[in-house]
Amino acid sequence: MESQNNTKMSGNDGKKQFMSRKVSNCDLILRVLALLLTLVSAIVLGVDRQTKVVPVQIAPNLPPVNVAAQAKWHYLSAFVYSFVSNIIACSYAAISILIAMGTRNGKKGLAAIIILVDLIMVALLFSSNGAALAIGLMGYKGNSHVQWNKVCNVFDKFCDQVAVSIVLSLLGSIAFVFLVAMAAISLHKRCK
Numbered sequence: 621m622e623s624q625n626n627t628k629m630s631g632n633d634g635k636k637q638f639m640s641r642k643v644s645n646c647d648l649i650l651r652v653l654a655l656l657l658t659l660v661s662a663i664v665l666g667v668d669r670q671t672k673v674v675p676v677q678i679a680p681n682l683p684p685v686n687v688a689a690q691a692k693w694h695y696l697s698a699f700v701y702s703f704v705s706n707i708i709a710c711s712y713a714a715i716s717i718l719i720a721m722g723t724r725n726g727k728k729g730l731a732a733i734i735i736l737v738d739l740i741m742v743a744l745l746f747s748s749n750g751a752a753l754a755i756g757l758m759g760y761k762g763n764s765h766v767q768w769n770k771v772c773n774v775f776d777k778f779c780d781q782v783a784v785s786i787v788l789s790l791l792g793s794i795a796f797v798f799l800v801a802m803a804a805i806s807l808h809k810r811c812k
Contacts, residue, residue: 646722648801650795655713657792658745662706665785668693670778682737691775701780705748706789709741709796737805738796743794752786 669692675684693699716734723730759779762770772779 621752638802644720647799648717650799650802651713651717651720654741654792654799655710655717656793657788657795658706658710659714661785661788662703662710664781664788665693665699665703665706668778668781668785670775672774674774685797686705689774691771691778696755698748700751702748702785702789705744706785706792709745709792712737712741731803735800738799738803742793742800745789745796749786749793750792751779752782752789758784 669690671688671690673686676687677684693703716737719730719734738786756779758768759775759782760770760772762768
């Protein structure tokens with residue numbers, strides 16, 4: 621009877637270790653994915669600039685004057701916020717990968733801190749994505765109520781790169797959401 625109990629216990633322990641390893645591998649894959657997505661998002665936004673020659677009408681009787689106009693990501697604070705948020709999330713993802721690899725079945729206190737910072741990264745990325753998307757839509761559609769003209773018809777390459785950066789950052793934030801969800805499910809299973 622005792623040997624059967626030991627066999628059952630070791631079978632359960634083996635299953636738990638397999639599930640723990642599987643969760644750890646999935647956790648590691650999601651962290652690498654979040655790192656890559658936020659890194660590429662920051663790079664795409666960081667190199668985004670476009671120069672166009674735009675005709676400017678000084679007076680109604682005079683012909684328009686051609687002026688070189690530049691669009692750069694750091695001219696708008698929402699894009700700066702998005703860039704910095706992606707750099708922070710990318711750096712954190714790199715650090716958390718090293719911590720996760722170093723402490724596979726590690727301390728519960730450290731795991732709780734990582735879950736909390738994962739949640740902070742979700743909030744940071746979603747807020748910066750919202751800010752960048754709002755300014756991007758303003759550039760794409762303009763706002764007739766405040767007389768802001770749309771600029772994406774002039775700076776099309778610039779706007780396209782901003783859109784790609786926002787999508788990549790959004791996917792990176794979803795990877796962090798999955799990390800938080802996996803941690804919550806794991807915690808729920810441990811409490812049963």
